[in-house]
Amino acid sequence: LDYCTKQNKMIELGSHSGRIYAGIIIVLGVAWTLIPVSFSFESFDWGTVLAAMIGVCGYVVDARTSRSAEIRGHQVERANQQFEKLLVQINVGFHSLMFSLYGFLGTHYDKTEDYTSTDQAIKSIGPHWVWKHPDGLCKMSKIGESEPAVAVLYEIPKALADDILKNPTSQLAIAYRTFIRFEWVPEVERIAQAIETGMHLMETIPVDQLRSLFGEEKAPFNNDWAYVPRGVFLSWWLAYSRGWSAVLNAWDHDNFSLIRPNVAFPVGIYFYVVQGQTIVGNLLKDLTGQSQMHGSNGRSYLSSSSSS
Numbered sequence: 001l002d003y004c005t006k007q008n009k010m011i012e013l014g015s016h017s018g019r020i021y022a023g024i025i026i027v028l029g030v031a032w033t034l035i036p037v038s039f040s041f042e043s044f045d046w047g048t049v050l051a052a053m054i055g056v057c058g059y060v061v062d063a064r065t066s067r068s069a070e071i072r073g074h075q076v077e078r079a080n081q082q083f084e085k086l087l088v089q090i091n092v093g094f095h096s097l098m099f100s101l102y103g104f105l106g107t108h109y110d111k112t113e114d115y116t117s118t119d120q121a122i123k124s125i126g127p128h129w130v131w132k133h134p135d136g137l138c139k140m141s142k143i144g145e146s147e148p149a150v151a152v153l154y155e156i157p158k159a160l161a162d163d164i165l166k167n168p169t170s171q172l173a174i175a176y177r178t179f180i181r182f183e184w185v186p187e188v189e190r191i192a193q194a195i196e197t198g199m200h201l202m203e204t205i206p207v208d209q210l211r212s213l214f215g216e217e218k219a220p221f222n223n224d225w226a227y228v229p230r231g232v233f234l235s236w237w238l239a240y241s242r243g244w245s246a247v248l249n250a251w252d253h254d255n256f257s258l259i260r261p262n263v264a265f266p267v268g269i270y271f272y273v274v275q276g277q278t279i280v281g282n283l284l285k286d287l288t289g290q291s292q293m294h295g296s297n298g299r300s301y302l303s304s305s306s307s308s
Contacts, residue, residue: 072287078201079284083292086198087277093191094270100183101155102126108172109157129157137267147215148271151236151264155184161259168256176259177251185244192241195234203276204230213271233273236266 105126129136135158139149154161156176164173210225219225220232229235243261250258281293290296 076284076287079280079287079291081198082201082203082280083277083284086194086201087203087273087280088292089194089198090191090269090273091277093187093194094273097184097187098126098130100179100187101130104176104179104183105129105156105160108175109160137265138270147213147218148268150214150218150220150268151266153260153264155260155265164259165257173256177256180244181248181251185248188237188241188244192238195237199231199234202231202234203280205272205275205279209275213275214268233266233269236263237269239263240266 103126109125109129131138133139137149137152137155139152160172160176163170164176167173207225210219210228214225216225217223219228220236221228240261240263243263247258247261250256277293281291284291285294
């Protein structure tokens with residue numbers, strides 16, 4: 001955001017300087033045409049020249065103001081579309097998937113002495129495994145001290161997956177396939193649809209932020225975020241969505257040897273989108289005083305209600 005802001009200021013400064021130079025040249029040109037060959041200070045019509053100079057300067061100022069308002073309007077429009085058509089849809093959709101998963105895990109994952117009731121299991125087992133367990137989806141076992149996962153090759157704990165593969169006709173296996181077909185895949189496809197129609201609204205995340213967020217060693221392909229396509233998570237999700245179509249087709253033909261796609265689950269898309277929302281939200285707040293990330297009163301959702 002700082003880099004983009006500096007670039008915008010440099011562009012505006014250069015554009016402003018260019019208009020000033022153009023205005024000076026125009027004024028001098030007008031004045032030159034009005035100066036007679038036999039120049040005389042007493043006889044020269046200084047009022048006409050002054051009026052011309054004021055008119056030209058007014059034109060330059062008006063042009064600059066109109067252009068700034070036009071640029072601002074385009075920035076506000078794009079930022080609002082980014083939130084509406086892409087970023088918020090992916091964020092809300094991802095959490096919708098997680099809540100469905102919390103329910104499935106709370107119902108079918110083995111209860112321990114720490115989770116003695118169904119309500120407690122739904123509230124605790126799923127979120128704990130997803131966000132804090134070292135073998136969970138997002139691997140945030142030490143929030144603030146370790147980087148989240150970029151992608152994983154599972155959606156449920158290994159113990160459940162092994163049981164489903166071993167006993168494909170069990171009640172657990174049937175419940176899993178029902179969960180995937182009617183809860184998981186529809187939302188995966190809905191997010192994919194949002195990406196397909198709104199990919200042009202992607203917010204590019206600076207390389208240094210990707211390195212700080214995920215760690216350099218987790219960069220896909222070649223362990224260098226500088227050479228990773230900026231839309232890698234969006235492309236990855238589209239491939240992940242198509243992978244589920246292949247799994248469902250196999251199940252339709254009574255082939256239960258597959259329980260998930262060959263493509264890894266790109267859980268990093270959530271953190272990628274949050275970074276994008278933060279960048280766009282800060283820009284929109286600077287332009288309008290409010291944003292989806294800051295609310296109508298212009299305060300970040302992380303701030304207390306009493307903060308200014």
